[in-house]
Amino acid sequence: MYTLFHHPFCPLSRFVRLALGEHGLDLRLVEERPWERRTAFLSLNPAGTTPVLIADATPAIPGAGIIAEYLDETHGAAMGDRRLLPSSMDDRIEVRRLMAWFNEKFFEEASGPLVTERIYKRFMSEEDGGGPPSMDVIRAATANVRYHLAYIGWLARTRNYLAGDLITYADLAAAAHLSAIDYLGDVPWSEDEAAKAWYQRVKSRPSFRPLLSEWLAGVPASRTYVDLDF
Amino acid sequence: MYTLFHHPFCPLSRFVRLALGEHGLDLRLVEERPWERRTAFLSLNPAGTTPVLIADATPAIPGAGIIAEYLDETHGAAMGDRRLLPSSMDDRIEVRRLMAWFNEKFFEEASGPLVTERIYKRFMSEEDGGGPPSMDVIRAATANVRYHLAYIGWLARTRNYLAGDLITYADLAAAAHLSAIDYLGDVPWSEDEAAKAWYQRVKSRPSFRPLLSEWLAGVPASRTYVDLDF
Structure with a gap:
């Protein structure tokens, strides 16, 4: 356990x-x-x-x-064969590269600031930095989401999953970050059909269900959050 | 090669x-x-x-x-036995924790901003963000160096090397970041004798020599940079 x-x-x-x-x-x-x-x-x-x-x-x-x-x-x-960090060295490098891309770069540029500004700040005391969200930070982060979504779309058009034929940590990382900000309505899905189709596939996995049942009092989920066929 | x-x-x-x-x-x-x-x-x-x-x-x-x-x-x-990411699971967790501490946290809070402000900005064009260093950024980063140095000192007093008995990636990461900002004179060695003694040991390894021969035209190295017994 x-x-x-x-x-x-x-x-x-x-x-x-x-x-x-x-x-x-x-x-x-x-x-x-x-x-x-x-x-x-x-x-x-x-x-x-x-x-x-x-x-x-x-x-x-x-x-x-x-x-x-x-x-x-x-x-x-x-x-x-379903190993999430596949055994071949080439795959390990590519999966780790994309896992770091989302868990470090996307988090720093987009999902981290959006979740902090729109969710965490509601619960923080004033000394901890709580208060109204900074619209400048949100604007910059939202712009960054668009270029990351285009990158996901490019990967999804060239490969079956983001790092190759099978699902890996790369897909889980990208989808995890997107799911948090999708709750907030911050993912412009209509801009990239390939990224959207890839996300629908990952979102429909049983491992995803517990995330979709997380709701936040006072902050309604976006229209696309739970719908598997959004 | x-x-x-x-x-x-x-x-x-x-x-x-x-x-x-x-x-x-x-x-x-x-x-x-x-x-x-x-x-x-x-x-x-x-x-x-x-x-x-x-x-x-x-x-x-x-x-x-x-x-x-x-x-x-x-x-x-x-x-x-000299494996830098040791085989036992407990050691692997601790070495990876400290490696991430220095390569991510210390880099973000201290060594990254100091090297950017004091070195990279000299070579950047104006469009790339070049120009005089921001003293506010340097002040904040320098303050962060002090608490990190105290943490290194605490580890060095409780253990032989930072993650345990033998040298690991944890030591190499900490020493690499310190060496870059030590060139600039940004490490207050006198504040922590244990950290200093640990750094002297790592710095005297043959793998360190190529780093100490890196000099930058127009930016003199600090008094402590090359001296093994500083």
Whole structure:
């Protein structure tokens, strides 16, 4: 049994939930508000960020990338051809490149600022930086979503899944970040049919269902959030 | 033979040089100015960032973390007890945690802004963001160096090397970032004797020598940069 310290709209935590789901692993969720900098949480992860995975008989595992490597090393080989970090070196490089692209670059440029401004700030105290969202930050992040969506569309037109023929961590990372901001209505799906068709396929996987059942009091989900055929 | 697209003062590129050196691998260096966004470089790494490693018979390998995983998968087992990403799961988690701490958090909060403001901006055109350094950015980054140095000191007092008994990627990452900003005189060594003693040990390794021979026209190195017994 695994325990995940997460926030329901943290895109990196969503990636880990998808990764555990695809591995068929059960999960207990503990909601963390990282901006509160809880002492017990900081002792699990001195960086103070979600997600943190607790597994039996290992120290706490902090961060989406490190958790992905851990899951691959403990459960990857048993996945056979469905391994999310495939065995061939070329595939490993490409999957890791795209996983970092979404978990680092997309998070920094788009999903991180959007979730912080539109969701986290509602719950933060004034000292923690709470308050009304910065429209400048939202505008810049929304513009960045468009070029990332075009990149996803380009990948989806040249390949079956983002990193090749089969679904990998690359798809889970991209879809996790998109799902968090799709809730907010921040993904202009009509701009890229190939990206939309790829997302529909990933979204219809059983591992995705728990994410779609996350709703936030006071912030209604966008029209496209739950609909599998949006 | 490996080829590394790097900048001599890019802290992440320095980490990769140390990692290759510790593995005993030869390296050809190609200096890249990532802010110029050279088309041929973007085709190697669409993210446009250094470092990028070119190895025989694989696609280009972008980013310090992905290169570290690649080197471990291709050369790690042959290192035996000196493996830089040790075999036990607990050690792998801790080494990856600290490697990410320095290559992501320290880079974002301290070494990245300092190198950009004090070095890269000298070479950038005005359109690329060149010009005089922002003293506000430098002040904030310098303050961050101090808390990171205290964290390194705390680790060095509790352990022989940062992640445990032996040298690992964690030490190489921390030392690589420190070396880039030590050139600029931005490390207050006198504030932490344990951190300083640990750095002296890492700095005296043969893999470190090529870094210390990097000098920048017009920017003199600090008093402590080359001195092994500073």
